[in-house]
Amino acid sequence: EVQLVESGGGLVQPGRSLKLSCVASGFTFSNYGMNWIRQAPGKGLEWVAYISSGSSYIYYAETVKGRFTISRDNAKNTLYLQMTSLRSEDTALYYCARHGTEGPYWYFDFWGPGTMVTVSS
Amino acid sequence: DTVLTQSPALAVSPGERVTISCRASESVSTGMHWYQQKPGQQPKLLIYGASNLESGVPARFSGSGSGTDFTLTIDPVEADDTATYFCQQSWNDLTFGSGTKLEIK
Numbered sequence: 001e002v003q004l005v006e007s008g009g010g011l012v013q014p015g016r017s018l019k020l021s022c023v024a025s026g027f028t029f030s031n032y033g034m035n036w037i038r039q040a041p042g043k044g045l046e047w048v049a050y051i052s053s054g055s056s057y058i059y060y061a062e063t064v065k066g067r068f069t070i071s072r073d074n075a076k077n078t079l080y081l082q083m084t085s086l087r088s089e090d091t092a093l094y095y096c097a098r099h100g101t102e103g104p105y106w107y108f109d110f111w112g113p114g115t116m117v118t119v120s121s
Numbered sequence: 122d123t124v125l126t127q128s129p130a131l132a133v134s135p136g137e138r139v140t141i142s143c144r145a146s147e148s149v150s151t152g153m154h155w156y157q158q159k160p161g162q163q164p165k166l167l168i169y170g171a172s173n174l175e176s177g178v179p180a181r182f183s184g185s186g187s188g189t190d191f192t193l194t195i196d197p198v199e200a201d202d203t204a205t206y207f208c209q210q211s212w213n214d215l216t217f218g219s220g221t222k223l224e225i226k
Contacts, residue, residue, distance in 0.1 A: 044207065044218070044219045044220055046217070047217075100166070102169060105169055105170050106211035106215060107209065108154075108156075108209075
């Protein structure tokens with residue numbers, strides 16, 4: 001069974017940093033691209049970042065470019081999101097999601113339950 | 122960015138057929154995907170590439186459309202289908218619709 005479990009969220013002051021982790025199991029992690037997607041309270045979904053299976057390709061949403069860094073450790077089956085210069089608008093539930101592999105499409109076929117990040121003084 | 126517009130809410134009775142629409146501000150070809158999010162849970166993929174049913178998803182769910190107009194159909198609707206349904210396009214960057222909250226009467 002595919003499982004993705006995020007951790008590392010919490011309450012952080014504006015301007016500070018936080019690092020999220022996502023541990024994967026039930027599939028060959030090193031074969032899949034991975035994403036971070038966030039959902040502000042009561043709001044819709046926003047894609048944040050993507051990393052290819054071997055870390056060769058990395059993409060970010062404009063809203064986080066230059067502040068967030070996505071990375072992975074295939075030996076540990078773990079995905080990371082380093083977040084710096086945090087802003088109140090970064091407050092959201094952060095999901096780790098596996099990249100779909102069918103056709104030329106960019107979609108997310110498994111999601112973790114998420115970890116909450118609250119940016120507030 | 123490509124804006125995806127969904128109606129905010131629908132209410133139907135069990136056994137009925139429901140169509141949930143998603144309109145894109147510009148063509149996304151068949152790069153449209155649908156997710157179901159039940160209260161307090163993470164999203165679940167239902168349909169990818171506009172009309173392809175994800176493995177393990179009941180055949181009651183189907184998707185159609187191309188270009189700018191897309192539809193997710195549930196037929197027949199069951200009580201367990203109470204959820205918010207999001208569309209997501211991947212043809213022009215990556216954007217999500219704001220979701221349609223489906224209530225089963």
